[in-house]
Amino acid sequence: MLLNMQNVTKHFGGVVAVSNLSLSIKQGEIVGLIGPNGAGKTTVMNVISGVYKIDSGKIEFDGMDITNKAPHEICQLGISRTFQIPRPFPDMTTLLNVAVGVLCGKHRPHMSFGDALLDASHCLEFVGLFGKRNTLARDLTLYELRALELARTLATTPKVIMIDEVMAGLNPAESLRAIKLIRRMIDEYHVSVLWIEHVMKVIMEATDRVEVLHHGEKIASGTPSEVANDPKVIQAYLGARYA
Amino acid sequence: MVRVEHKRGRLVFHIKDLKLEWAIEPRYWRNPLLAVGGLALLPIFFSGRPDMLTLITTATVYACIAISMGWQFVGIGRLNFGPQFFVGIGGFTAALLSIHLGWGPLQTLPIVILMGLIFGLMLSPLTTIAKGLYFSVITLILPLVFLEFTYVYTGIFRGESGLSGIAPLVNLGMVKLNYVVSCYLSLVMMLVFLYIVDKILRSRIGLYAAAINDDEDVANTMGLNINKWKIVCYTISSAMIAVTGWFIAHYFSTFAGVTYLPLAFMLKILLMVMVGGRGEIYGSVVGAYFVASLEKGLTALGPIHHVLFPIILLILLFTLPEGLYGLYRRHKYREYFPTIRVRKR
Numbered sequence: 001m002l003l004n005m006q007n008v009t010k011h012f013g014g015v016v017a018v019s020n021l022s023l024s025i026k027q028g029e030i031v032g033l034i035g036p037n038g039a040g041k042t043t044v045m046n047v048i049s050g051v052y053k054i055d056s057g058k059i060e061f062d063g064m065d066i067t068n069k070a071p072h073e074i075c076q077l078g079i080s081r082t083f084q085i086p087r088p089f090p091d092m093t094t095l096l097n098v099a100v101g102v103l104c105g106k107h108r109p110h111m112s113f114g115d116a117l118l119d120a121s122h123c124l125e126f127v128g129l130f131g132k133r134n135t136l137a138r139d140l141t142l143y144e145l146r147a148l149e150l151a152r153t154l155a156t157t158p159k160v161i162m163i164d165e166v167m168a169g170l171n172p173a174e175s176l177r178a179i180k181l182i183r184r185m186i187d188e189y190h191v192s193v194l195w196i197e198h199v200m201k202v203i204m205e206a207t208d209r210v211e212v213l214h215h216g217e218k219i220a221s222g223t224p225s226e227v228a229n230d231p232k233v234i235q236a237y238l239g240a241r242y243a
Numbered sequence: 244m245v246r247v248e249h250k251r252g253r254l255v256f257h258i259k260d261l262k263l264e265w266a267i268e269p270r271y272w273r274n275p276l277l278a279v280g281g282l283a284l285l286p287i288f289f290s291g292r293p294d295m296l297t298l299i300t301t302a303t304v305y306a307c308i309a310i311s312m313g314w315q316f317v318g319i320g321r322l323n324f325g326p327q328f329f330v331g332i333g334g335f336t337a338a339l340l341s342i343h344l345g346w347g348p349l350q351t352l353p354i355v356i357l358m359g360l361i362f363g364l365m366l367s368p369l370t371t372i373a374k375g376l377y378f379s380v381i382t383l384i385l386p387l388v389f390l391e392f393t394y395v396y397t398g399i400f401r402g403e404s405g406l407s408g409i410a411p412l413v414n415l416g417m418v419k420l421n422y423v424v425s426c427y428l429s430l431v432m433m434l435v436f437l438y439i440v441d442k443i444l445r446s447r448i449g450l451y452a453a454a455i456n457d458d459e460d461v462a463n464t465m466g467l468n469i470n471k472w473k474i475v476c477y478t479i480s481s482a483m484i485a486v487t488g489w490f491i492a493h494y495f496s497t498f499a500g501v502t503y504l505p506l507a508f509m510l511k512i513l514l515m516v517m518v519g520g521r522g523e524i525y526g527s528v529v530g531a532y533f534v535a536s537l538e539k540g541l542t543a544l545g546p547i548h549h550v551l552f553p554i555i556l557l558i559l560l561f562t563l564p565e566g567l568y569g570l571y572r573r574h575k576y577r578e579y580f581p582t583i584r585v586r587k588r
Contacts, residue, residue: 049464075466089457100454103447104466109260113447156466 001060002027002192003048003079003160008057010047010216017043019216020057025160030186030193032203032224035213036236041196042084044213045162048194049081050074062159076106080158084165084196086145088137094148095133098123098155105156123151126188127181143174150181154189161185162194167202175199179206204228212236279434286426296422298539300494303429304487306531307436309515311483313524314440316516318452318476319370320459325382327508329481331389332362333488334498338406339399341493347410348493352486359485363478370473386504393500405499412493425494432490433528436483440524452476518559519566526568533567 003025010018017040025031033041046052048059050071059067066074080101089097098120103111111119124130127147132140140148146166153161163182167175179202186193197203203210204224212220212227214236220227227233234242246257254265289295312326336358337351366385373381393400400406413424443449451472454462459469492498502508511534519530537555541548563569 051460051464070468071463072466072468075464081464083461087458087461089454089461091457092453096450096453100450100462100467101465103450104454104462106466110257110262112255112262112264113450114264115262116447152465 001025002029002062003194004060005044005048006058006060008047008059009055010043010052011055017216018047018054021213021216021218023211023218025192025194028190028192029209030195030207032207032210033194033196033213034198034200034203034210034227038215039213040216041213042164043216045081045164045194045196048074048162049079072104075104075156075158078106078157078159079162080105080153080156080160081162082146082149082153082164082166084168086142086149088140088145088148088152090136090138092137093134094124094129094137094140094151095120097137097148098151101152101155105158108157120151120155123155126154126185127151142169143178146170146178147181150185154185158191160192160194162196164196165198167197167199175202182206200228282430282434283427286423286430290419290423293419293422296426298535300426300429302532302535303426303433304490304494305512305515305535306528307429307433307487307490308484308512309519309527309531310433310436310440310524311480311487312512312516313527314444314452315476315480317444317449317456318480319473320456321370321373321375321378323382324379324509324513325385326484326512327503327505328382328386328389329359329362329484330488330491330503330508331386331500332358333485334492334503335393335400335406335488335500336485337489337492338409338498341409342406345410348412348489351493352489355485355489356482359482360478362485363481364474366481367474367477370477371470383506383509386509387506390500390504393504400500402500405497405501407497409492409496409498411496412490429490429494432486437524437528439483444524448472448475514556514560517566518556518563520568521566523566523568526566529567 001024003023005021005023008018008021009016021044023031023044033044035041043052047054050066050069050073053068057067058065061074061077061079064077066077066079088094089100092100095117099113099116102108102116102119102123103113121130121133124133127150129144129147129151132144137145137148150163150166166178166182170178182193183206185191195203195207207224210222210224210227211218212230212233219232219236220230222230244259248255248257252267254267256263256265285299286296289299308326308330312323315323315326333355336355337348340346340351340354341348369378369381390402394402397403411421412428413421415421415424444452451462451467454465454467455469455473463469488503491503515530515534516527517530518534519528520526534556538548538552541551544551559567
């Protein structure tokens with residue numbers, strides 16, 4: 001098991017955002033995380049990446065206890081994430097945006113600033129943004145911002161990538177490109193993926209296993225086709241009439 | 244342990260598993276050499292005018308504060324409204340040591356740097372606790388509290404009249420020569436500050452600072468230890484501001500809290516940073532000379548200058564969003580252009 005969450009609970013005041021959730025990701029696995037709006041998907045991601053401290057439970061990564069560690073420590077161990085709304089460093093060029101990930105991510109010996117820029121340009125080339133390396137990040141289009149987010153996660157040398165709704169707001173052609181990009185990323189960088197997505201077609205095609213959240217609880221788990229026919233899932237999404 | 248090699252026009256240092264590069268690029272040396280040459284000629288040109296020499300020296304010292312602030316604004320991602328607190332720390336440390344123990348400027352300097360570092364480190368948790376506007380408000384109040392202190396403990400700080408009788412910076416026997424030499428010393432101090440901050444901002448620490456300025460939460464999730472780097476930045480830049488306080492105290496041989504701790508002094512520094520070029524360190528120098536000479540020039544017009552001075556600066560703030568230095572930089576390729584903003588969060 002690469003990443004293992006056991007009975008994790010997170011409250012916000014009286015609201016239970018994640019309750020007693022257990023989730024695990026194997027090496028090289030692509031896990032989809034779906035659920036209706038407000039199910040707690042992004043909270044799970046924030047909990048894993050250390051932005052929120054959990055109330056009870058345990059998170060293990062690569063045999064190490066990472067419960068309530070600081071976000072930068074978790075990132076340096078090899079868990080990297082993208083954001084639902086792209087959050088680049090707006091006043092920096094794309095190259096420097098990625099270079100931050102190279103220098104701050106997993107500790108790499110003998111990495112000077114110039115070497116980091118070279119490494120960052122490899123990441124940019126991989127996602128197809130090399131031509132825009134000197135553009136300020138605030139001038140990029142939405143697709144380019146998503147590609148930049150992916151390049152930044154790759155730059156930190158991760159073992160697990162958490163992708164938060166890359167398809168949101170992209171047109172069909174762009175989302176096709178994005179899926180191809182993520183597939184290539186998984187093949188060439190050998191990363192495991194936790195993928196939050198609202199576009200069911202993508203989840204059904206791309207993932208090995210799907211976990212369904214509803215009100216912070218796991219209601220179903222299994223292969224995409226198993227989950228799609230689960231009455232509980234249909235009830236959560238469409239209501240009791242269709243179950 | 245430490246290995247140095249010369250490779251493709253750059254010195255490469257290997258310290259344990261850290262690799263640092265120091266580029267030696269003579270093709271970029273023209274502008275700095277021109278600037279240094281021009282600055283070196285200034286005191287000779289005005290050698291017969293002590294008032295102009297004093298103006299240049301004060302402008303240069305203000306520029307030193309503005310340079311340190313330019314780095315600090317970017318490096319902690321917050322607007323510090325109280326740089327003069329550390330001017331006070333440096334000035335009073337130098338003054339008290341010099342008066343009571345009879346120390347010269349060279350002996351007080353290490354203590355001043357130490358005090359700047361200690362107070363900077365003591366206050367640095369503010370950069371991680373207080374966000375946005377709250378940080379600005381707290382730093383705004385600190386120097387005013389210090390000013391009250393100088394009134395309450397007037398036996399030590401001489402709140403009303405200020406401390407006098409501090410050992411002078413240079414004493415060569417001739418008054419005119421003293422002016423010229425102190426002017427050169429201030430220019431050397433500014434060039435050292437410029438060199439240090441420029442090197443830092445071009446290195447990886449500068450990139451960390453830029454990331455913290457842009458979005459510190461994202462920087463944290465990308466593996467950057469933001470608290471560490473904010474504390475480092477705040478502490479070192481505070482110590483640099485304290486050194487300017489040391490210079491002021493020894494240069495004028497008097498130091499009064501009333502002159503350097505109130506809001507008016509802070510506003511002048513802030514305007515230099517903003518009019519010069521919003522966090523651009525070279526812009527701060529331009530801004531400092533511009534504001535100081537503008538103030539001097541307007542004084543000739545009589546009492547109306549109290550009104551004209553802020554009005555001109557306000558117009559400049561609105562019409563030049565990237566500052567005076569932005570006029571030059573607008574046509575140049577730039578890697579990072581920091582914008583100073585007060586965050587609500």
